[in-house]
Amino acid sequence: MKQDWENSSSVYSQKHQTFYRWILYPVIMFILLLGLFLTFAKKEVVIRTSAKITANANKLEVPIDTKIIENQLVENKEVQKGEKLVTFDVQSLQLQKAPLETENNQIINEKKAAQCLIDSLNTDSNQFQEPDPFGYENQLKSILSENTVNQLEIEQKKLTNQKEKEAYQKTSSQLAKQLDSYKNQMTEWEQVRTAWQKQQNLQGFPTEIMTEYQAWQTQIKEISEEQKEQTKAAITVQINERITQIKSTIEQLENEQVKLVEPISIEPEIQKQTETYIQVKEQAITATKQKIKELSSTENKNKQTIQLLNEQIQQAVIKAPITGKIHLNDEVKGLTEIPKGTVIAEIYPALNKQKQLFTAYIPSSEITRIKTNMPVHLKLDKKGVKTEILNGKLTEIAETSTPTEKGDFYLIKGIISIPKNLDLRYGITGELSLVIGKKTYLQQIQDWIFNK
Numbered sequence: 001m002k003q004d005w006e007n008s009s010s011v012y013s014q015k016h017q018t019f020y021r022w023i024l025y026p027v028i029m030f031i032l033l034l035g036l037f038l039t040f041a042k043k044e045v046v047i048r049t050s051a052k053i054t055a056n057a058n059k060l061e062v063p064i065d066t067k068i069i070e071n072q073l074v075e076n077k078e079v080q081k082g083e084k085l086v087t088f089d090v091q092s093l094q095l096q097k098a099p100l101e102t103e104n105n106q107i108i109n110e111k112k113a114a115q116c117l118i119d120s121l122n123t124d125s126n127q128f129q130e131p132d133p134f135g136y137e138n139q140l141k142s143i144l145s146e147n148t149v150n151q152l153e154i155e156q157k158k159l160t161n162q163k164e165k166e167a168y169q170k171t172s173s174q175l176a177k178q179l180d181s182y183k184n185q186m187t188e189w190e191q192v193r194t195a196w197q198k199q200q201n202l203q204g205f206p207t208e209i210m211t212e213y214q215a216w217q218t219q220i221k222e223i224s225e226e227q228k229e230q231t232k233a234a235i236t237v238q239i240n241e242r243i244t245q246i247k248s249t250i251e252q253l254e255n256e257q258v259k260l261v262e263p264i265s266i267e268p269e270i271q272k273q274t275e276t277y278i279q280v281k282e283q284a285i286t287a288t289k290q291k292i293k294e295l296s297s298t299e300n301k302n303k304q305t306i307q308l309l310n311e312q313i314q315q316a317v318i319k320a321p322i323t324g325k326i327h328l329n330d331e332v333k334g335l336t337e338i339p340k341g342t343v344i345a346e347i348y349p350a351l352n353k354q355k356q357l358f359t360a361y362i363p364s365s366e367i368t369r370i371k372t373n374m375p376v377h378l379k380l381d382k383k384g385v386k387t388e389i390l391n392g393k394l395t396e397i398a399e400t401s402t403p404t405e406k407g408d409f410y411l412i413k414g415i416i417s418i419p420k421n422l423d424l425r426y427g428i429t430g431e432l433s434l435v436i437g438k439k440t441y442l443q444q445i446q447d448w449i450f451n452k
Contacts, residue, residue, distance in 0.1 A: 046435050047366050047433070047434045047436060048432065049360050049431075049434075050360065050430070050431060051429065051430060051432035052428070052429045053358055053425070053429075054357055057327075057346045057347065058324075058346065058347045058349075059346050060085070060086070060344055060347065061342065061343050061344070062338045062342045063088075063312065063318070063340065064093075065340045066088045066089045066093070066312075067337050068086060068087070068088055068089075068335075068337070068338070069088065069089045069336075070086065070087035071085075071086055071087075072084065073085055073326055073344065073345050075327065076326065077325065078323075078324070078326075079320040079323065079324065079347065080323050081323045082320060084317055084319055085318050085319060085320055085345075086318040087316065087318075088316040090312070093313050093316075094313070096305075096309055097306055097310070101302075103302060104302045107295045107298060107299045107302075109134075111295050111296070113128075114288045115292065116128055117137075117139065117140055120144075121140065121143065124144065128140070143280055146277055146280070147281075150274055154270050157266050157270060160266075172257070172260055175256055179253050179257070182246050182249050182250045182253065183250060185246050186243060186250065188206070189209075189239060189242055189243045190243060192239060193236065193239045193240070195213075196213070196236060196239060197236065216235050220232065320347060324347045324348050325347065326345050326347055327345060327347075327348060328344070329342075329345060329346075354417065354418055355415050355416065355417055356416055356418050357413060357414075358378060358413070358414055359411065359412070360411075360432050361402070361409040362410045362434075364407065364408040364410060369436050370394065370397065370434055372396065372397060374393065374434060374435060374436065375391065375392075375393055375435045376393060376394055376432060376434050377391055377432070377435070378390040378391075378392065378416050378432050378433075379430050379431045379432075379433070380428065380430040381430065388422060390416040390418065390419075390422075390430075391416065391417055392416030393414055394412060394414040395414050396413040397410060398410045
Protein backbone atom coordinates (compact mmCIF):
# COMPACT_ATOMS: atom_id res chain seq x y z
CA MET A 1 0.00 0.00 0.00
CA LYS A 2 2.83 2.33 0.90
CA GLN A 3 4.72 1.58 -2.33
CA ASP A 4 1.63 2.38 -4.37
CA TRP A 5 1.39 5.73 -2.66
CA GLU A 6 4.95 6.61 -3.50
CA ASN A 7 4.50 5.63 -7.11
CA SER A 8 1.45 7.72 -7.56
CA SER A 9 1.67 10.59 -10.10
CA SER A 10 1.12 13.39 -7.61
CA VAL A 11 3.87 12.25 -5.33
CA TYR A 12 6.20 11.69 -8.28
CA SER A 13 5.54 15.24 -9.56
CA GLN A 14 6.24 16.81 -6.15
CA LYS A 15 9.52 14.94 -5.80
CA HIS A 16 10.81 15.95 -9.24
CA GLN A 17 9.80 19.64 -8.79
CA THR A 18 11.87 19.80 -5.64
CA PHE A 19 14.85 18.34 -7.54
CA TYR A 20 14.56 20.98 -10.36
CA ARG A 21 14.53 23.82 -7.85
CA TRP A 22 17.79 22.67 -6.29
CA ILE A 23 19.48 22.57 -9.73
CA LEU A 24 17.86 25.46 -11.64
CA TYR A 25 18.01 28.22 -9.04
CA PRO A 26 21.78 28.00 -8.40
CA VAL A 27 22.42 27.94 -12.16
CA ILE A 28 20.33 31.08 -12.65
CA MET A 29 22.07 32.79 -9.74
CA PHE A 30 25.50 31.82 -11.15
CA ILE A 31 24.60 33.24 -14.58
CA LEU A 32 23.39 36.49 -13.02
CA LEU A 33 26.52 36.88 -10.95
CA LEU A 34 28.69 36.05 -13.97
CA GLY A 35 26.85 38.68 -16.04
CA LEU A 36 27.35 41.29 -13.34
CA PHE A 37 31.03 40.39 -13.07
CA LEU A 38 31.57 40.60 -16.86
CA THR A 39 29.69 43.91 -17.03
CA PHE A 40 31.25 45.79 -14.14
CA ALA A 41 34.55 44.13 -13.32
CA LYS A 42 37.46 45.81 -15.17
CA LYS A 43 40.88 44.63 -16.23
CA GLU A 44 43.89 46.77 -17.07
CA VAL A 45 44.82 47.16 -20.75
CA VAL A 46 48.62 47.15 -20.96
CA ILE A 47 51.54 47.28 -23.36
CA ARG A 48 54.29 44.86 -22.39
CA THR A 49 58.00 45.17 -22.97
CA SER A 50 61.22 44.39 -21.13
CA ALA A 51 62.79 46.94 -18.77
CA LYS A 52 66.03 47.24 -16.83
CA ILE A 53 66.94 48.79 -13.49
CA THR A 54 69.45 51.52 -14.33
CA ALA A 55 71.35 54.43 -12.83
CA ASN A 56 73.04 57.57 -14.15
CA ALA A 57 76.68 56.72 -13.54
CA ASN A 58 79.00 59.72 -13.38
CA LYS A 59 82.21 59.41 -15.41
CA LEU A 60 85.44 60.89 -14.09
CA GLU A 61 87.61 62.20 -16.95
CA VAL A 62 91.15 63.57 -16.91
CA PRO A 63 90.63 67.36 -17.21
CA ILE A 64 94.20 68.48 -18.03
CA ASP A 65 97.40 67.10 -19.55
CA THR A 66 99.51 67.09 -16.39
CA LYS A 67 100.89 64.54 -13.99
CA ILE A 68 98.79 63.04 -11.18
CA ILE A 69 100.38 63.80 -7.80
CA GLU A 70 97.65 62.37 -5.52
CA ASN A 71 95.20 59.55 -6.30
CA GLN A 72 92.49 58.40 -3.87
CA LEU A 73 90.64 56.19 -6.37
CA VAL A 74 90.10 52.62 -5.12
CA GLU A 75 87.84 49.98 -6.69
CA ASN A 76 84.42 49.69 -4.94
CA LYS A 77 85.35 52.45 -2.50
CA GLU A 78 82.34 54.34 -1.16
CA VAL A 79 82.77 58.10 -1.51
CA GLN A 80 80.74 61.09 -0.44
CA LYS A 81 79.72 63.93 -2.72
CA GLY A 82 82.46 66.59 -2.82
CA GLU A 83 85.18 64.25 -1.56
CA LYS A 84 88.61 64.91 -3.13
CA LEU A 85 89.66 62.00 -5.32
CA VAL A 86 92.48 63.03 -7.70
CA THR A 87 94.96 65.95 -7.62
CA PHE A 88 97.06 67.04 -10.63
CA ASP A 89 100.35 69.00 -10.76
CA VAL A 90 99.71 72.68 -11.68
CA GLN A 91 103.20 74.15 -11.16
CA SER A 92 103.93 74.19 -14.90
CA LEU A 93 100.59 75.93 -15.51
CA GLN A 94 101.44 78.64 -12.96
CA LEU A 95 104.81 79.21 -14.66
CA GLN A 96 103.04 79.66 -18.00
CA LYS A 97 100.50 82.12 -16.58
CA ALA A 98 102.88 84.53 -14.79
CA PRO A 99 104.63 86.09 -17.84
CA LEU A 100 101.30 86.44 -19.66
CA GLU A 101 99.82 88.43 -16.76
CA THR A 102 102.92 90.69 -16.66
CA GLU A 103 102.68 91.31 -20.40
CA ASN A 104 98.98 92.14 -20.16
CA ASN A 105 99.60 94.69 -17.40
CA GLN A 106 102.14 96.44 -19.63
CA ILE A 107 99.73 96.29 -22.58
CA ILE A 108 96.99 97.94 -20.48
CA ASN A 109 99.30 100.84 -19.58
CA GLU A 110 100.44 101.31 -23.17
CA LYS A 111 96.84 101.26 -24.43
CA LYS A 112 95.95 104.01 -21.94
CA ALA A 113 98.86 106.14 -23.19
CA ALA A 114 97.94 105.51 -26.83
CA GLN A 115 94.30 106.40 -26.21
CA CYS A 116 95.41 109.56 -24.40
CA LEU A 117 97.37 110.54 -27.54
CA ILE A 118 94.24 110.05 -29.67
CA ASP A 119 92.07 112.07 -27.26
CA SER A 120 94.69 114.82 -27.16
CA LEU A 121 94.91 115.00 -30.96
CA ASN A 122 91.10 115.11 -31.25
CA THR A 123 90.93 118.05 -28.81
CA ASP A 124 94.27 119.66 -29.83
CA SER A 125 95.36 119.66 -26.19
CA ASN A 126 97.80 117.76 -24.02
CA GLN A 127 95.80 115.42 -21.75
CA PHE A 128 98.74 113.42 -20.40
CA GLN A 129 98.70 113.59 -16.59
CA GLU A 130 101.39 110.99 -15.88
CA PRO A 131 104.89 110.36 -17.30
CA ASP A 132 104.71 108.43 -20.55
CA PRO A 133 107.48 105.81 -20.99
CA PHE A 134 106.15 104.80 -24.42
CA GLY A 135 106.91 108.10 -26.31
CA TYR A 136 103.33 109.09 -27.14
CA GLU A 137 103.50 112.42 -25.25
CA ASN A 138 106.63 113.54 -27.15
CA GLN A 139 104.88 112.75 -30.42
CA LEU A 140 101.91 114.87 -29.35
CA LYS A 141 104.04 117.90 -28.41
CA SER A 142 105.70 117.91 -31.83
CA ILE A 143 102.36 117.84 -33.66
CA LEU A 144 100.73 120.52 -31.46
CA SER A 145 103.70 122.89 -31.89
CA GLU A 146 103.34 122.78 -35.67
CA ASN A 147 99.60 123.30 -35.38
CA THR A 148 100.03 126.48 -33.27
CA VAL A 149 102.01 128.21 -36.04
CA ASN A 150 99.45 127.23 -38.67
CA GLN A 151 96.53 128.46 -36.55
CA LEU A 152 98.00 131.98 -36.20
CA GLU A 153 98.32 132.35 -39.98
CA ILE A 154 94.82 130.97 -40.53
CA GLU A 155 93.20 133.39 -38.06
CA GLN A 156 94.80 136.43 -39.76
CA LYS A 157 93.60 135.38 -43.20
CA LYS A 158 90.12 134.61 -41.90
CA LEU A 159 89.81 138.13 -40.44
CA THR A 160 90.70 139.81 -43.75
CA ASN A 161 88.37 137.60 -45.75
CA GLN A 162 85.53 138.20 -43.30
CA LYS A 163 85.65 141.96 -43.84
CA GLU A 164 85.50 141.52 -47.61
CA LYS A 165 82.52 139.22 -47.28
CA GLU A 166 80.63 141.63 -45.05
CA ALA A 167 81.05 144.44 -47.60
CA TYR A 168 79.85 142.18 -50.38
CA GLN A 169 76.83 140.96 -48.40
CA LYS A 170 75.83 144.54 -47.52
CA THR A 171 75.87 145.68 -51.18
CA SER A 172 74.13 142.51 -52.34
CA SER A 173 71.41 142.95 -49.71
CA GLN A 174 70.77 146.57 -50.74
CA LEU A 175 70.45 145.65 -54.41
CA ALA A 176 68.08 142.79 -53.55
CA LYS A 177 65.85 145.07 -51.50
CA GLN A 178 65.74 147.69 -54.29
CA LEU A 179 64.88 145.03 -56.85
CA ASP A 180 62.08 143.66 -54.68
CA SER A 181 60.70 147.18 -54.21
CA TYR A 182 60.71 148.05 -57.93
CA LYS A 183 59.26 144.68 -58.89
CA ASN A 184 56.42 145.23 -56.45
CA GLN A 185 55.83 148.70 -57.92
CA MET A 186 55.74 147.32 -61.46
CA THR A 187 53.21 144.67 -60.38
CA GLU A 188 51.05 147.33 -58.75
CA TRP A 189 51.12 149.62 -61.78
CA GLU A 190 50.25 146.76 -64.08
CA GLN A 191 47.22 146.09 -61.88
CA VAL A 192 46.40 149.85 -61.96
CA ARG A 193 46.57 149.78 -65.77
CA THR A 194 44.15 146.87 -65.90
CA ALA A 195 41.74 148.55 -63.51
CA TRP A 196 41.93 151.84 -65.45
CA GLN A 197 41.19 150.14 -68.72
CA LYS A 198 38.12 148.53 -67.15
CA GLN A 199 37.29 151.68 -65.16
CA GLN A 200 37.23 149.77 -61.90
CA ASN A 201 37.80 151.05 -58.43
CA LEU A 202 41.07 150.34 -56.57
CA GLN A 203 41.43 148.98 -53.06
CA GLY A 204 44.42 148.05 -50.90
CA PHE A 205 47.05 150.00 -52.90
CA PRO A 206 49.55 152.51 -51.49
CA THR A 207 48.16 155.97 -50.67
CA GLU A 208 50.14 157.64 -53.42
CA ILE A 209 48.66 155.42 -56.11
CA MET A 210 45.15 155.62 -54.62
CA THR A 211 45.29 159.43 -54.56
CA GLU A 212 46.50 159.69 -58.14
CA TYR A 213 43.96 157.11 -59.37
CA GLN A 214 41.07 158.95 -57.66
CA ALA A 215 42.23 162.20 -59.25
CA TRP A 216 42.04 160.55 -62.66
CA GLN A 217 38.57 159.28 -61.93
CA THR A 218 37.48 162.80 -60.86
CA GLN A 219 39.03 164.26 -64.01
CA ILE A 220 37.04 161.89 -66.19
CA LYS A 221 33.80 162.72 -64.46
CA GLU A 222 34.21 166.49 -64.98
CA ILE A 223 34.83 166.44 -68.72
CA SER A 224 32.48 165.87 -71.64
CA GLU A 225 31.91 162.53 -73.23
CA GLU A 226 33.95 163.50 -76.27
CA GLN A 227 37.03 164.25 -74.19
CA LYS A 228 36.74 161.16 -71.94
CA GLU A 229 38.20 158.72 -74.45
CA GLN A 230 41.13 160.98 -75.24
CA THR A 231 41.80 161.51 -71.53
CA LYS A 232 41.57 157.76 -70.81
CA ALA A 233 44.05 157.06 -73.58
CA ALA A 234 46.41 159.76 -72.37
CA ILE A 235 46.34 158.43 -68.81
CA THR A 236 46.92 154.88 -70.11
CA VAL A 237 50.00 156.11 -71.97
CA GLN A 238 51.16 157.82 -68.80
CA ILE A 239 50.77 154.56 -66.85
CA ASN A 240 52.68 152.62 -69.53
CA GLU A 241 55.53 155.13 -69.42
CA ARG A 242 55.77 154.73 -65.68
CA ILE A 243 55.83 150.91 -66.03
CA THR A 244 58.55 151.22 -68.71
CA GLN A 245 60.57 153.50 -66.47
CA ILE A 246 60.32 150.99 -63.60
CA LYS A 247 61.38 148.13 -65.91
CA SER A 248 64.40 150.14 -66.98
CA THR A 249 65.37 150.72 -63.37
CA ILE A 250 64.97 146.98 -62.63
CA GLU A 251 67.23 146.09 -65.55
CA GLN A 252 69.85 148.54 -64.36
CA LEU A 253 69.79 147.09 -60.83
CA GLU A 254 69.98 143.52 -62.18
CA ASN A 255 73.05 144.51 -64.25
CA GLU A 256 74.66 145.92 -61.14
CA GLN A 257 73.80 142.73 -59.27
CA VAL A 258 75.40 140.60 -61.99
CA LYS A 259 78.55 142.71 -61.93
CA LEU A 260 78.77 142.33 -58.15
CA VAL A 261 81.44 139.66 -57.54
CA GLU A 262 81.54 137.72 -54.28
CA PRO A 263 84.98 137.70 -52.63
CA ILE A 264 86.90 134.55 -53.33
CA SER A 265 86.76 132.19 -50.36
CA ILE A 266 90.05 131.63 -48.64
CA GLU A 267 88.93 128.21 -47.42
CA PRO A 268 90.94 126.40 -50.12
CA GLU A 269 93.98 128.40 -49.09
CA ILE A 270 93.30 127.73 -45.43
CA GLN A 271 92.77 124.06 -46.22
CA LYS A 272 96.06 124.01 -48.06
CA GLN A 273 97.85 125.59 -45.12
CA THR A 274 96.29 123.18 -42.60
CA GLU A 275 96.48 120.14 -44.83
CA THR A 276 99.93 119.19 -43.63
CA TYR A 277 98.86 119.41 -39.98
CA ILE A 278 95.63 117.48 -40.53
CA GLN A 279 97.42 114.81 -42.52
CA VAL A 280 100.05 114.39 -39.84
CA LYS A 281 97.36 114.24 -37.14
CA GLU A 282 95.23 111.72 -39.04
CA GLN A 283 98.23 109.57 -39.78
CA ALA A 284 99.19 109.63 -36.12
CA ILE A 285 95.63 108.74 -35.02
CA THR A 286 95.34 105.94 -37.59
CA ALA A 287 98.72 104.49 -36.64
CA THR A 288 97.88 104.73 -32.94
CA LYS A 289 94.48 103.04 -33.43
CA GLN A 290 96.17 100.25 -35.35
CA LYS A 291 98.68 99.93 -32.53
CA ILE A 292 95.84 99.73 -29.97
CA LYS A 293 94.14 97.10 -32.13
CA GLU A 294 97.32 95.03 -32.23
CA LEU A 295 97.81 95.44 -28.49
CA SER A 296 94.17 94.45 -27.85
CA SER A 297 94.58 91.39 -30.04
CA THR A 298 97.64 90.32 -28.09
CA GLU A 299 95.87 91.09 -24.81
CA ASN A 300 92.81 89.01 -25.78
CA LYS A 301 94.98 86.09 -26.83
CA ASN A 302 96.79 86.29 -23.50
CA LYS A 303 93.46 86.54 -21.65
CA GLN A 304 92.14 83.45 -23.40
CA THR A 305 95.30 81.56 -22.57
CA ILE A 306 95.19 82.78 -18.95
CA GLN A 307 91.51 81.84 -18.69
CA LEU A 308 92.28 78.40 -20.07
CA LEU A 309 95.15 78.02 -17.64
CA ASN A 310 92.95 79.17 -14.72
CA GLU A 311 90.25 76.69 -15.74
CA GLN A 312 92.85 73.96 -15.88
CA ILE A 313 94.21 74.99 -12.48
CA GLN A 314 90.67 74.93 -11.05
CA GLN A 315 90.14 71.51 -12.62
CA ALA A 316 93.37 70.20 -11.09
CA VAL A 317 91.34 68.56 -8.32
CA ILE A 318 88.67 66.01 -9.19
CA LYS A 319 85.95 65.73 -6.57
CA ALA A 320 83.18 63.18 -6.30
CA PRO A 321 80.11 64.61 -8.07
CA ILE A 322 77.76 62.27 -6.19
CA THR A 323 77.73 59.85 -3.29
CA GLY A 324 78.32 56.30 -4.47
CA LYS A 325 80.81 53.56 -5.29
CA ILE A 326 83.90 53.83 -7.51
CA HIS A 327 84.51 51.58 -10.50
CA LEU A 328 88.02 51.99 -11.97
CA ASN A 329 89.06 51.88 -15.61
CA ASP A 330 91.49 48.95 -15.68
CA GLU A 331 93.28 50.31 -18.76
CA VAL A 332 94.72 53.31 -16.87
CA LYS A 333 94.89 51.88 -13.37
CA GLY A 334 98.16 52.90 -11.67
CA LEU A 335 99.25 55.41 -14.35
CA THR A 336 100.26 58.97 -13.36
CA GLU A 337 100.34 60.56 -16.82
CA ILE A 338 97.05 60.03 -18.66
CA PRO A 339 95.83 61.90 -21.78
CA LYS A 340 93.20 64.59 -21.28
CA GLY A 341 89.62 63.34 -21.69
CA THR A 342 90.38 59.75 -20.72
CA VAL A 343 87.82 58.16 -18.37
CA ILE A 344 89.69 56.97 -15.30
CA ALA A 345 86.70 55.84 -13.23
CA GLU A 346 82.91 55.86 -12.84
CA ILE A 347 80.85 56.53 -9.73
CA TYR A 348 77.61 54.61 -9.38
CA PRO A 349 75.05 56.12 -6.98
CA ALA A 350 73.80 54.04 -4.08
CA LEU A 351 70.54 52.24 -4.79
CA ASN A 352 67.56 54.20 -3.55
CA LYS A 353 65.67 52.10 -0.98
CA GLN A 354 62.37 53.74 -1.88
CA LYS A 355 62.44 54.61 -5.59
CA GLN A 356 64.60 53.55 -8.50
CA LEU A 357 65.02 54.47 -12.17
CA PHE A 358 64.23 52.03 -15.00
CA THR A 359 64.63 52.23 -18.77
CA ALA A 360 62.87 50.41 -21.59
CA TYR A 361 62.25 50.60 -25.33
CA ILE A 362 58.82 50.86 -26.97
CA PRO A 363 58.12 50.13 -30.67
CA SER A 364 57.24 53.21 -32.68
CA SER A 365 53.85 51.64 -33.51
CA GLU A 366 52.87 51.84 -29.81
CA ILE A 367 54.30 55.28 -28.97
CA THR A 368 51.05 57.16 -29.58
CA ARG A 369 49.29 55.12 -26.88
CA ILE A 370 51.59 56.07 -24.03
CA LYS A 371 52.16 59.31 -22.15
CA THR A 372 54.14 60.53 -19.18
CA ASN A 373 52.82 59.97 -15.63
CA MET A 374 50.89 56.86 -16.73
CA PRO A 375 51.05 53.94 -14.22
CA VAL A 376 53.40 51.03 -14.85
CA HIS A 377 54.11 47.60 -13.30
CA LEU A 378 57.54 45.93 -13.37
CA LYS A 379 57.43 42.15 -12.78
CA LEU A 380 60.67 40.62 -11.51
CA ASP A 381 60.87 36.81 -11.81
CA LYS A 382 63.09 35.34 -9.09
CA LYS A 383 63.33 31.90 -10.76
CA GLY A 384 61.21 29.72 -8.53
CA VAL A 385 60.89 32.21 -5.69
CA LYS A 386 57.98 34.60 -5.28
CA THR A 387 57.53 36.95 -8.23
CA GLU A 388 57.81 40.65 -7.30
CA ILE A 389 55.61 43.25 -9.00
CA LEU A 390 56.83 46.82 -8.53
CA ASN A 391 54.54 49.76 -9.21
CA GLY A 392 55.58 53.13 -10.54
CA LYS A 393 54.99 55.71 -13.25
CA LEU A 394 56.45 56.77 -16.59
CA THR A 395 58.47 60.01 -16.36
CA GLU A 396 60.17 60.51 -19.72
CA ILE A 397 59.65 59.65 -23.41
CA ALA A 398 62.41 60.25 -25.95
CA GLU A 399 61.69 62.88 -28.60
CA THR A 400 63.15 60.79 -31.42
CA SER A 401 63.29 57.07 -32.13
CA THR A 402 66.35 54.84 -32.28
CA PRO A 403 66.61 52.68 -35.43
CA THR A 404 67.50 49.01 -34.90
CA GLU A 405 67.45 45.81 -36.96
CA LYS A 406 64.00 45.04 -35.52
CA GLY A 407 62.59 48.48 -36.32
CA ASP A 408 62.39 51.90 -34.69
CA PHE A 409 62.11 52.07 -30.91
CA TYR A 410 61.63 54.94 -28.44
CA LEU A 411 63.56 55.06 -25.18
CA ILE A 412 61.34 55.56 -22.14
CA LYS A 413 62.26 56.13 -18.51
CA GLY A 414 60.34 55.93 -15.27
CA ILE A 415 60.47 55.48 -11.53
CA ILE A 416 59.31 52.45 -9.54
CA SER A 417 58.72 52.07 -5.81
CA ILE A 418 60.98 49.57 -4.02
CA PRO A 419 59.70 47.45 -1.12
CA LYS A 420 61.81 47.61 2.04
CA ASN A 421 62.88 43.95 2.04
CA LEU A 422 63.64 43.70 -1.71
CA ASP A 423 67.32 43.41 -2.64
CA LEU A 424 67.99 44.98 -6.08
CA ARG A 425 71.06 45.29 -8.28
CA TYR A 426 71.73 47.55 -11.25
CA GLY A 427 71.06 45.78 -14.54
CA ILE A 428 68.21 43.54 -13.29
CA THR A 429 65.61 43.08 -16.03
CA GLY A 430 61.92 42.33 -15.87
CA GLU A 431 58.64 42.57 -17.74
CA LEU A 432 57.25 46.11 -17.85
CA SER A 433 53.52 46.68 -18.22
CA LEU A 434 52.37 50.16 -19.22
CA VAL A 435 48.74 50.67 -18.21
CA ILE A 436 47.04 52.49 -21.09
CA GLY A 437 43.49 52.07 -19.72
CA LYS A 438 40.88 49.69 -18.28
CA LYS A 439 38.10 47.64 -19.90
CA THR A 440 35.38 45.38 -18.53
CA TYR A 441 35.64 41.67 -19.26
CA LEU A 442 32.52 41.97 -21.42
CA GLN A 443 34.19 44.67 -23.55
CA GLN A 444 37.27 42.49 -23.94
CA ILE A 445 35.10 39.53 -25.05
CA GLN A 446 33.36 41.79 -27.57
CA ASP A 447 36.74 43.01 -28.86
CA TRP A 448 37.88 39.37 -29.22
CA ILE A 449 34.70 38.40 -31.08
CA PHE A 450 34.89 41.37 -33.48
CA ASN A 451 38.69 41.21 -33.82
CA LYS A 452 39.21 44.71 -32.46
